[in-house]
Amino acid sequence: MAVDDQPENPDPFIVQVLIFRPLCLIVLLANFIIITRYIFFFQLCYAKRKSIFTAQAHEKGITNLREFNIDTTAISVGIETGLVCIALSSGRYVFLDTNAQKKSMKELFTFDSKEVSPKIVNAGKEEFLVLGPGGLGVFTTSMGTSEKPPIIWQQSVHSVVIDGINVVAMANDVIFVNRWV
Numbered sequence: 001m002a003v004d005d006q007p008e009n010p011d012p013f014i015v016q017v018l019i020f021r022p023l024c025l026i027v028l029l030a031n032f033i034i035i036t037r038y039i040f041f042f043q044l045c046y047a048k049r050k051s052i053f054t055a056q057a058h059e060k061g062i063t064n065l066r067e068f069n070i071d072t073t074a075i076s077v078g079i080e081t082g083l084v085c086i087a088l089s090s091g092r093y094v095f096l097d098t099n100a101q102k103k104s105m106k107e108l109f110t111f112d113s114k115e116v117s118p119k120i121v122n123a124g125k126e127e128f129l130v131l132g133p134g135g136l137g138v139f140t141t142s143m144g145t146s147e148k149p150p151i152i153w154q155q156s157v158h159s160v161v162i163d164g165i166n167v168v169a170m171a172n173d174v175i176f177v178n179r180w181v
Contacts, residue, residue: 041056041057041058041059042056042057042058043055043056043081044056044057044062045077045079045084045098046077047073047074047077047086049073050069050070050071050072050073051067051068051069051070052067052068052070052074052077052084052086052096052098053066053067053068054066054068054098066098068096068098068103069103070086070088070094070096070105071088071090072088072089072090073088073089074086074087074088074089075087075088075089075118076118076119076120077120078120078121078122078128078130079122080122080124080125080126080127080128081125082097082098082099083095083096083097083098083099083126083142084096084097084098085108085120085128085130085140086120087111087118087119087120087130089113091110091111091112091113092107092108092109092110092111093107093108093109093110093111093118093120093130093140094106094107094108095108095142095144097142106144107144108130108140108144109132109133109138111131111132111133112133115133115134115156116131116132116133116156117131117156117158118130118131119131119157119158119159119160121160121161121162121167122162123139123162123180126141126142127139127140127141127142127147128140129151129160129162129167129180131157131160132150135152135153135154135155135156135157136150136151136152136153137150137151137152137153137157137160137167137169137178138150139180148180151167151169151178151180153169153171153176155171155172155174156171157169157170157171157176158170158171158172162180165179165180166178166179166180167179167180
């Protein structure tokens with residue numbers, strides 16, 4: 001396989017890293033794809049002010065691929081191989097398809113920022129878990145539909161992760177563990 005060729009069917013290893021700075025939210029999707037024993041790259045997605053950026057990191061550095069302007073600041077971002085789920089400061093969840101030729105955004109639903117601290121977690125291929133109204137954990141696909149029942153937490157949660165088959169959520173004084181498969 002040549003250095004510039006991508007594998008026919010890559011099995012990406014996904015790592016998500018959040019970095020908070022004033023006026024900048026950076027979410028990195030480390031979608032590691034090993035091309036040879038010594039050469040690899042990974043895809044990055046980050047938000048800065050009213051823009052979403054995609055980039056690729058490789059042995060020679062980082063290459064910015066695309067920039068997408070959005071109407072308001074992103075406050076939470078989740079990514080899954082070209083599909084970005086964004087919580088906007090205007091109180092909306094949207095999908096952005098970074099593989100489309102033209103900017104393609106799809107509205108999901110709105111949330112009250114006084115009631116919900118938006119969180120987005122990758123739940124599988126083109127699927128995300130987002131914090132919705134009324135303390136719901138809502139699974140949503142790239143089509144804007146839900147194929148799994150929502151998770152109802154008795155308290156407002158401020159952190160959520162998916163660990164294999166469990167959704168682990170943390171509230172002020174309690175940790176919730178839900179099986180989601």
